[in-house]
Each structure stands twice: as structure tokens, then as C-alpha cells.
Amino acid sequence: MRIALGQLASGTDTAANLRAIDAFAGRAAAAGAALVAFPEYASYEKKKIDATFPAAAQPLDGEVGAELSRIAARHRVALVAGVVESSPDPARAYNTLAAFGADGGLLAAYRKIHLFDAQGFQESAFVAPAPSTDPVTFDVGGLRFGLLTCYDLRFPEQAQALSDAGSQVLLACSSWVPGELKTNQWRTLLAARAIENSLYVAGVSQAPPVSVGNSLLAGPMGEVVAELGLDPGVLTADVSPDSMAEVRRHFPVHRQRRLR
Known part of the structure; x- marks a missing residue:
């Protein structure tokens, strides 16, 4: 299956x-x-x-969600995008990934579990954490995709839970805050989550100056299949369930894990 990553330079x-x-x-x-x-x-x-951010928040069936649904249906492509979703607390929104099918129907919604209270930021001051920590997945074209957001990459147990839920591709939709060694960490963590779980990890990030760009697809051996630079753009690459199965045949860590 061919997938694409759309590296944006979103603003207000x-x-x-x-x-x-x-x-x-x-x-x-x-x-x-x-x-x-x-x-x-x-x-x-x-x-x-x-x-x-909470002032800009909308329910998933609001104008933003409706337009994302129309875009997916117009181009006949499944679409995942980060939105600011209304929460029960008017002072805090949800940081949500909304997934729409090629028919425009809502496939899944993932609210960020690990908020970025680090590096001088306090995301939790204006964003509410997900009320559930259950893995969120959806299927397109016979493949299962798992959703995680930015800072979640630093928590390997979340990627493992998505893998255990049958994910073959993890979509790490991010606005990775720049800083010392941050681009190196971004690339390393994407590869690590891929290697640990013998699956594909697609990291799509905002472009500079807000973020680091360098959206990429890591293969199940941690190899970089394709990568963008710093400018907004579209990356396309193919993912192969057969390649993933071959890696898991050589490294059967899913069967050998003893710590639960």
C-alpha cells in the first residue's frame, strides 16, 4: 500500500x-x-x-471536521489530521488526531495521552489529556494503523500497546518542538519504535520554525524508507506487510517477550 505524509507549516x-x-x-x-x-x-x-487553542476548539462534527471529511471524500483518500477538539472543560481542549475514510466517514479519533509538559512548555495548561489510555487503531485497505501524537513517541509502552492491538503502521503525527539534538532524537525515536515492534512508523511533523520538519517513514528494521527535508511538502512511500512479516520471522520478539 502507498501512503503519504503531508508536512505542513500550519498557523493560526x-x-x-x-x-x-x-x-x-x-x-x-x-x-x-x-x-x-x-x-x-x-x-x-x-x-x-x-x-x-481552547478558544479555537470545535467538536469533531464542527466546521473543521466537516471540511476534513469533504477533503477525504473529494480526493477518495483516507486522511488523518491533528485538530483542536472541544472538551468538557471550556478552558482546555483535546489535542486530537481525526481519521477519515475515503468516503468521508470518521474512522477513529485519538486524543493525546502524554501532554508536552517539558522543555519550558506546559501543554496541559490549555489541553486536557485523553480520558482513556486504550490504543486507538483503524483499518484501511487491509492494513491496521495505530495513532500516537508527538511526545507519545518517548513512551515505548504506548507503541507496544498499539502493536499488540494489531497495528502494522504507526502514524506519529507531531509538531516536534525544536531544540538541542531534537532532530536527532526525532529520527532516533521513530526508528526505535519501528525496530522494537517490527513495524512501520510514519512520523509527520510541522515544518520550521514551529517544528523540525524531517517527516519520514521508518521501516520495520529501523531503516529510513523515505524522508522530507525542512520545507512543506508531500512524501509518498510504500509499506509492505510481507516485509514486516519477514522481519518478525527473523526477530520473533512478539512471541519471546516475558515482561507484561
Whole structure:
């Protein structure tokens, strides 16, 4: 199956962000992708999370969700994008990944579990953590995709739970905050989660200056299958269940694990 990663430079103009998503989804579909993933906070982003995020929040069936659904259906491609979702607390939103099928139907919604209270940031001041820590997956074209967001990459047990739930591709939709060695950590953690679980990990990030760019697809041996640089753009690459099965035949860690 061919998948695509749409590396954006989202800002506070939600309408402009949606137009960029539409254009990139069209490019992904034209390249033969069955699914295109966009970064965390694809619909609304700025360098520091503040009170404007819950102010911009909408329910998943609001205008932003409806437009993402239309984009997926228009291009006949499954689509995953980070949105700011309303929560029961008006002062805090959910940081949500919404997945839509090629028919526009909602396939899954993942609310970020591990909030970025690190590196001088306090995401939890304006964002509520997911009420559930259950793994969130969905199926497209016979493959199972697992969802995680940015800081979640630093918690290997979450990727393992998604793998145990049958995921063959993890979509790590991110706005990876820049800093010392952060690009190196981004690439290393994507590869590590792939190697640990013998699956594909697709890391799609916002472009600089908000984030580090370098969206990439890591294969089940940790190899970089394809990678973007710093500019916004669309990456397409193929994922192979047969390759994943071959790696698991050589390294049967799923059967050998003793710690539960």
C-alpha cells in the first residue's frame, strides 16, 4: 500500500491550513496513496500553546471536521489530521488526531495521552489529556494503523500497546518542538519504535520554525524508507506487510517477550 505524509507549516489561519491540507491531499491521491497523514495541530498551530487553542476548539462534527471529511471524500483518500477538539472543560481542549475514510466517514479519533509538559512548555495548561489510555487503531485497505501524537513517541509502552492491538503502521503525527539534538532524537525515536515492534512508523511533523520538519517513514528494521527535508511538502512511500512479516520471522520478539 502507498501512503503519504503531508508536512505542513500550519498557523493560526484555519481556513488557510485547510486549503493546504486539501492541496496536499490532492497531490497524495494523484500519486496513488490510499492514505495521507498530516501533523499534530494541522488545523491550528502557533509557537506556544496558549488560551487561543481552547478558544479555537470545535467538536469533531464542527466546521473543521466537516471540511476534513469533504477533503477525504473529494480526493477518495483516507486522511488523518491533528485538530483542536472541544472538551468538557471550556478552558482546555483535546489535542486530537481525526481519521477519515475515503468516503468521508470518521474512522477513529485519538486524543493525546502524554501532554508536552517539558522543555519550558506546559501543554496541559490549555489541553486536557485523553480520558482513556486504550490504543486507538483503524483499518484501511487491509492494513491496521495505530495513532500516537508527538511526545507519545518517548513512551515505548504506548507503541507496544498499539502493536499488540494489531497495528502494522504507526502514524506519529507531531509538531516536534525544536531544540538541542531534537532532530536527532526525532529520527532516533521513530526508528526505535519501528525496530522494537517490527513495524512501520510514519512520523509527520510541522515544518520550521514551529517544528523540525524531517517527516519520514521508518521501516520495520529501523531503516529510513523515505524522508522530507525542512520545507512543506508531500512524501509518498510504500509499506509492505510481507516485509514486516519477514522481519518478525527473523526477530520473533512478539512471541519471546516475558515482561507484561
